[in-house]
Amino acid sequence: MSCIYILWIRQLKRYIRSRSRIVSSLGQPILYLVALGFGFGPIFQKAGEGSYLQFLAPGVVGMTILFTAMFNGIELLWDKQFGFLKETMVAPVPRVLIMLGRTLGGTTVAVVQGLIVVIVCTLAGFRPVNWALIPAAIAFMVLIGFLFTAFGTAVASLLSDFQGFQLVMNFLVMPIYFLSGALYPLRHAPPALEAVARIDPLAYGVDGLRAAFLGSSHFGMLTDFGVLAFAALLFLGLGSYFFNRIQL
Amino acid sequence: MISVRNLTKRFGDFPAVQDVTFNVKKGEIFAFLGPNGAGKSTTSKMLTTLLAPTSGSVEIDGLDPAKQGNQVRKQIGIVFQDPSLDTELTAYENIEFHGVFYHVPKRVRRERIPRLLEVFGLWERRDSFVKEFSGGMKRRLEIARCLLHTPKIIFLDEPTLGLDPQTRHQLWSQVKQLNQDEQVTVFLTTHYMEEAERVADRIAIIDHGKIIAEGTASELKSATSADSLEQAFLNLTGSAIREEEATSLDRMRNMAKMFRR
Ligand SMILES: Nc1ncnc2c1ncn2[C@@H]1O[C@H](COP(=O)(O)OP(=O)(O)O)[C@@H](O)[C@H]1O
Numbered sequence: 001m002s003c004i005y006i007l008w009i010r011q012l013k014r015y016i017r018s019r020s021r022i023v024s025s026l027g028q029p030i031l032y033l034v035a036l037g038f039g040f041g042p043i044f045q046k047a048g049e050g051s052y053l054q055f056l057a058p059g060v061v062g063m064t065i066l067f068t069a070m071f072n073g074i075e076l077l078w079d080k081q082f083g084f085l086k087e088t089m090v091a092p093v094p095r096v097l098i099m100l101g102r103t104l105g106g107t108t109v110a111v112v113q114g115l116i117v118v119i120v121c122t123l124a125g126f127r128p129v130n131w132a133l134i135p136a137a138i139a140f141m142v143l144i145g146f147l148f149t150a151f152g153t154a155v156a157s158l159l160s161d162f163q164g165f166q167l168v169m170n171f172l173v174m175p176i177y178f179l180s181g182a183l184y185p186l187r188h189a190p191p192a193l194e195a196v197a198r199i200d201p202l203a204y205g206v207d208g209l210r211a212a213f214l215g216s217s218h219f220g221m222l223t224d225f226g227v228l229a230f231a232a233l234l235f236l237g238l239g240s241y242f243f244n245r246i247q248l
Numbered sequence: 249m250i251s252v253r254n255l256t257k258r259f260g261d262f263p264a265v266q267d268v269t270f271n272v273k274k275g276e277i278f279a280f281l282g283p284n285g286a287g288k289s290t291t292s293k294m295l296t297t298l299l300a301p302t303s304g305s306v307e308i309d310g311l312d313p314a315k316q317g318n319q320v321r322k323q324i325g326i327v328f329q330d331p332s333l334d335t336e337l338t339a340y341e342n343i344e345f346h347g348v349f350y351h352v353p354k355r356v357r358r359e360r361i362p363r364l365l366e367v368f369g370l371w372e373r374r375d376s377f378v379k380e381f382s383g384g385m386k387r388r389l390e391i392a393r394c395l396l397h398t399p400k401i402i403f404l405d406e407p408t409l410g411l412d413p414q415t416r417h418q419l420w421s422q423v424k425q426l427n428q429d430e431q432v433t434v435f436l437t438t439h440y441m442e443e444a445e446r447v448a449d450r451i452a453i454i455d456h457g458k459i460i461a462e463g464t465a466s467e468l469k470s471a472t473s474a475d476s477l478e479q480a481f482l483n484l485t486g487s488a489i490r491e492e493e494a495t496s497l498d499r500m501r502n503m504a505k506m507f508r509r
């Protein structure tokens with residue numbers, strides 16, 4: 001237990017100490033919010049869909065958590081290359097616990113980033129419809145963070161250097177984001193796009209956030225929750241499996 | 249304490265370690281002496297559960313590192329050839345992390361950490377980030393850290409690489425003392441002959457993945473009819489110069505440069 005705790009603390013310390021990372025990782029969501037939120041707003045409104053900013057904000061929060069969590073998982077590569085991973089791997093601690101500690105640390109950092117973006121969105125004019133459902137929104141944020149940190153760790157366990165990292169970003173993370181319905185309503189999407197979203201875990205995350213923040217959802221809040229929880233466990237198992245097989 | 253039989257490791261077709269057999273008794277200081285690329289680190293990694301052998305068997309205190317990894321890890325302390333510190337943490341945080349990971353009780357940590365940092369001249373710098381440390385300071389911290397949990401066997405992979413004579417002296421006197429007081433078994437690798445001769449009870453000379461001679465320093469000298477261990481070493485391994493392969497850290501630095509453009 002204390003091992004999980006100290007791994008968690010380590011990630012928080014690293015996060016808090018890298019101020020440049022915090023600032024730069026907030027740039028992208030703000031850009032999306034301003035450029036798309038205000039840029040597409042009038043058209044969205046004309047199409048009879050209401051406020052685009054309201055619709056977009058949960059998507060941008062989901063994006064922030066996706067990117068931060070994936071990055072935290074992939075940070076494993078840094079530890080591999082700079083050698084610190086060896087220190088944890090030769091310690092008498094079951095690798096499952098190391099994996100769990102890292103994942104919880106990454107989750108916490110991702111959720112904190114997500115909460116900061118919620119505040120930024122609120123400053124931009126975003127208003128949750130039902131404040132009582134904020135805890136549900138946070139639960140969804142935790143699930144998204146956990147799922148993608150575990151996913152990032154699994155991927156990083158399989159990579160040996162940074163060449164694979166760009167590949168992962170371009171062919172995995174970006175599609176997960178753009179196809180999740182974070183930016184457009186799945187309800188009116190062509191059936192093919194809607195079908196793809198059904199196998200994209202982030203789609204359920206963003207939909208869950210919309211359910212909690214706005215009271216409207218595409219899949220239904222319970223489905224969102226169930227699918228996310230299942231996927232989170234699946235990726236934790238997968239991550240542990242690959243992590244356990246790392247050789248240095 | 250360490251028993252190795254016909255140990256082999258291949259990376260693809262390349263045999264890094266070939267059919268290596270040796271024993272280390274409890275309380276012994278055993279040195280692997282060999283030029284760059286001989287297979288010293290690869291052997292250390294297999295002994296310390298980090299790498300699975302291609303074939304052959306290893307026993308550490310009666311346990312198999314490939315199958316009983318966790319039990320083996322409890323018995324051993326390691327200083328790696330490559331850095332293994334978290335540079336974003338302070339010296340104290342690094343060693344504290346180690347203590348928690350090795351289940352050293354808090355009371356023992358509070359007592360031993362200051363003493364070890366003091367011995368290796370790092371107490372004043374305990375709250376500095378490791379990224380601000382020189383190579384020698386990092387090495388000292390790694391060594392102090394490895395001694396924190398009082399292991400039964402310590403593995404030192406080229407621990408004095410890049411250290412000044414003072415720190416080298418400090419390291420070996422600590423290791424010898426630990427060896428005498430607590431019967432700690434020591435497995436070390438080095439390519440400094442005088443170091444192997446001065447510290448080790450027994451030496452195995454390894455080259456191209458094979459052990460080519462084994463014995464005490466004087467046995468090795470008389471076997472090759474050389475006056476010094478250095479001459480014995482050169483007689484056995486030839487005088488061709490070995491290039492050091494780019495380490496992962498070098499590769500990383502190149503990556504970083506590329507990103508910065
Ligand atoms: N992961 C690896 N993949 C391929 N070759 C490796 C790997 N690790 C080591 N080698 C090769 O195995 C040989 C022995 O390396 P090593 O054990 O590090 O030597 P030493 O520690 O004695 O300098 C070297 O030729 C090295 O290039």
Ligand SMILES: [Mg+2]
Binds near residue numbers: 405
């Ligand atoms: Mg080596």
